[in-house]
């Protein structure tokens with residue numbers, strides 16, 4: 001029986017995660033769920049955004065279903081999510097962008113790059129170190145090439161023309177692709193951002209460094225209807241965390257209007273990861289049917305609330321099982 005840690009986090013995490021969890025529990029009544037609290041809300045109440053035992057609690061789970069956390073732009077505050085990704089060594093951030101005529105997977109290095117956490121503030125300047133290690137690049141390259149090997153090809157998003165760190169990243173990824181027989185090309189990330197939006201059919205698996213992947217995945221949401229739809233998986237050797245690509249959306253929090261599809265699809269990715277692709281496909285298919293029936297949240301032009309959309313997916317999942 002799988003143990004699933006559930007982290008709502010902040011903002012709309014409190015709305016979309018309960019919907020995703022209910023659907024997970026419906027398709028896998030044997031799963032055991034336990035709640036873990038982290039985030040800005042916890043920090044405001046207790047002075048700590050992530051308790052001492054939290055990491056051990058998360059490590060004890062077979063998989064983590066995560067909502068979103070609020071991270072203020074405050075030099076004294078470190079994002080809990082980055083702490084968790086580092087502590088659990090969740091090195092591969094996998095972000096599928098799938099929709100009509102679009103089938104792309106962004107594989108983002110998730111533990112170093114500009115989010116290495118090595119930074120300091122001086123009176124008149126602040127510095128952030130961009131770390132690209134050979135080991136870090138090799139393992140993300142291997143992950144991306146393995147995926148691309150079962151698909152079509154690999155694009156390496158980079159800025160090696162100006163960043164020495166990306167010369168290493170491209171060198172390692174190119175060598176890994178050659179070793180694994182995966183067709184591969186390198187593209188500068190700025191041009192790639194536009195080209196991916198204009199010609200999505202030219203892209204399959206895109207591997208890139210941490211911050212480039214962060215930005216590229218939000219931009220790519222444009223291709224399929226926005227941030228409310230995109231799921232992601234954060235994969236490590238021993239742990240895995242599944243979360244929407246979007247954040248805590250404080251502008252719409254507490255109104256029952258957030259789109260829960262990204263969270264539901266993240267739950268589907270969790271099911272696949274735990275060796276149940278049939279349930280994952282059933283959940284995906286249920287989401288498709290509900291959307292096709294015109295039941296949509298406000299971001300997609302509909303009037304359904306977060307909970308109403310979730311209930312519709314739950315009905316579809318139930319009918320399929322019956």
Ligand code: NAD
Pocket residue numbers: 012016067068069070071072081227228229243244245246247248249250251252257258259260262299
């Ligand atoms: P955001 O993704 O929270 O929101 C961007 C825009 O998209 C907002 O207008 C929001 O209303 C909309 N949106 C996002 N998810 C939606 C959904 N499910 N349904 C409908 N609309 C949706 O990004 P932001 O506004 O830049 O950041 C808000 C907070 O979230 C910040 O504190 C940021 O640090 C944090 N954040 C957290 C994560 C995470 O936990 N993974 C990711 C990104 C941002």
Ligand code: IPM
Pocket residue numbers: 071079081082214245247
């Ligand atoms: C994401 C988010 C996070 C990131 C933040 C909140 C740390 O933007 O998951 O895309 O930058 O990775």
Ligand code: MN
Pocket residue numbers: 214215218245
């Ligand atoms: Mn992001």
